[in-house]
Amino acid sequence: MSEYSISAVGHIQSPYKQKFAIPRQPRLVPQAKAKLIFTTEFNREEFVRGIEEFSHIWLLFRFHETADKGYSAMVRPPRLGGNERKGVFATRATFRPNAIGMSAVKLEGVEYKNGQLSLLLAGIDLLDGTPIVDIKPYLPYSDAMHDASAGFADTRPETQMSVEFTPEAIDFIATQTHYPELKDFIANVLKQDPRPAYKKQKQGEQSYGMTLYNYNIRWQVNGEHNLVTSIENT
Ligand code: SAM
Numbered sequence: 001m002s003e004y005s006i007s008a009v010g011h012i013q014s015p016y017k018q019k020f021a022i023p024r025q026p027r028l029v030p031q032a033k034a035k036l037i038f039t040t041e042f043n044r045e046e047f048v049r050g051i052e053e054f055s056h057i058w059l060l061f062r063f064h065e066t067a068d069k070g071y072s073a074m075v076r077p078p079r080l081g082g083n084e085r086k087g088v089f090a091t092r093a094t095f096r097p098n099a100i101g102m103s104a105v106k107l108e109g110v111e112y113k114n115g116q117l118s119l120l121l122a123g124i125d126l127l128d129g130t131p132i133v134d135i136k137p138y139l140p141y142s143d144a145m146h147d148a149s150a151g152f153a154d155t156r157p158e159t160q161m162s163v164e165f166t167p168e169a170i171d172f173i174a175t176q177t178h179y180p181e182l183k184d185f186i187a188n189v190l191k192q193d194p195r196p197a198y199k200k201q202k203q204g205e206q207s208y209g210m211t212l213y214n215y216n217i218r219w220q221v222n223g224e225h226n227l228v229t230s231i232e233n234t
Contacts, residue, residue, distance in 0.1 A: 006133050007039075007133075008039060008062070008131035008132060008133055009038060009039060009041075009042045009047075009132055009133065009134065009135065010036045010037050010038040010039055010042060010119075010131075010132045010135075011036075011037055011039075011129055011130060011131050011132060012034050012035070012036055012037075012059075012061070012121075012124070012126045012127075012128065012129065012130040012132060013034060013035040013036075013037060013128060014032070014034040014124060014126050014127060014128040014129075014130070015032060015033065015034070015128070015185070015212045015213045016032070016124075016126065016127050016128060016212065017127075017128050017211040017212070017213075018127070018210065018211055019065060019066075019127060020194060020210055021189055021194040021210040021212075022125055022126070022127060022194075023125050023189065023192050023194075024078060024092075024125065024157070024192070025092070025103070025125055026103040026104060026105045026123050026124055026125045027104070027105065027106070027123035028123070028125070028156075028157075028188075028192055029123065029185065029188040029189055029192065030106070030122055030123045030188070031122075031181040031184050031185035031188060032122065032123055032124050032125070032185065032189075033108075033120070033121065033122050033124075034105075034121045034122075034124045034126065035111075035118045035119070035120060035121070036059070036118060036119040036121060036132055036135070037116065037117075037118050038116075038117045038118065042117075043115075043116065043117045044117065045110075045112060045117060047117075048110055048117065048119065048135075051107065051110060051119070051135075051137065052107070052109070052110050054107055054137040054138060055106065055107060055138075056104050056105065056106055056107060056137075056138035057104070057105060057107045057119070057121075057135055057136065057137055057138055058102060058103070058104050058135070058136045058137070058138055058143075059102065059103050059104075059105060059121075059124075059126070059132055059134075059135060060100060060101070060102050060132070060133050060134040060135070060136075061100070061101050061102070061103070061126060061130050061131060061132050061133060062099055062100065062101070062130070062131045062133060063094045063095075063096075063099040063100075063101050063130075064099075064127075064129065064130060064131050065127055066094050066095060066099065067099035069095060070095065071088060071095045071096045071097050071099075072088060072095055073087065073088060074086065074087055074088065075087075075088050075091050075093040075095065076197075077091050077093070077152065077153070078196075078197055079152055079153055079157065080152060081197050081200075082196065082197030082198060083197075084152075086152070100133070101126075103124065103125055103126065104138050104143070105121045105122065105123050105124050106121060106122040106123050107119060107120070107121060108120040108121065108122050119135075157192070159191060159192065159193045159224070160224045161190060161191050161192075161193050161224050161225070161226055162191075162224060162225050162226065163186075163187040163190045163191055163226045163228065164225070164226070164227050164228070165183065165186075165227075165228045166227065166228065166229050166230075168229075168230065169228045169229065169230060169231050170183075172230075172231045172232075173231065179213065182213075182215075185212065186212065186217060186228060186231075189210070189212065190219060190226045190228070191226075194210070195208070195221065204222070205220050205221070205222045206220065206221045206222075207219075207220050207221075207229075208220075208221065211234060214233055214234045215231050215232065215233060215234065216230075216231070216232050216233075216234050217230070217231050218230045218231075
């Protein structure tokens, strides 16, 4: 196989501090805001001039957290309950040759602050620190295919999960005025039902934890109901 060397043009500052609970595709959780911070070589306004004319951009990135684990020819898409296998190139699995990912995300702005160029993004599905290897504008006239079909992944994944918060969790959120969307952000992450397929088959109450921004969040799942029980600073 030919070898190529590529390096990051920037990296992502994301509220998702661990893989668990990151949505499986971009734009499923619109409140997931992030910054793309350019590396020194690309830290010049010329590189992005005109990009603010686009509402959405493509990010090409490296699945850096799992890249060293290699790939499999066949994977078990969560869509299929983790039971059926498909070829890796028929999926968006992270364990793939070259570990390259792609996400179309909302571009909310371009920032040049204290000598640092950044893109302000929303609806991301990327781990904090993800290296970005290229950025391209999303072109609706060509990228949006209205007659496309997608077999086992044809529809937006919907769950029936409901999300409630204990009074203590609500009180804590009310004090976090610098994140006005925090409650909706947490609720939308949990509505995606981030649990692995095999856990979804378990009966009875289960307890989980995740880190978003600098918060440790704990919740209980019973059937299709999530109850956020505690939120604390990390
Ligand atoms: N939209 C991209 C694509 O289609 O190439 C990513 C799809 S992949 C199924 C999404 C998952 O990748 C997330 O749920 C998260 O668990 C994982 N992920 C996100 N950033 C990652 C990173 N830097 N390294 C490894 N895994 C990552």
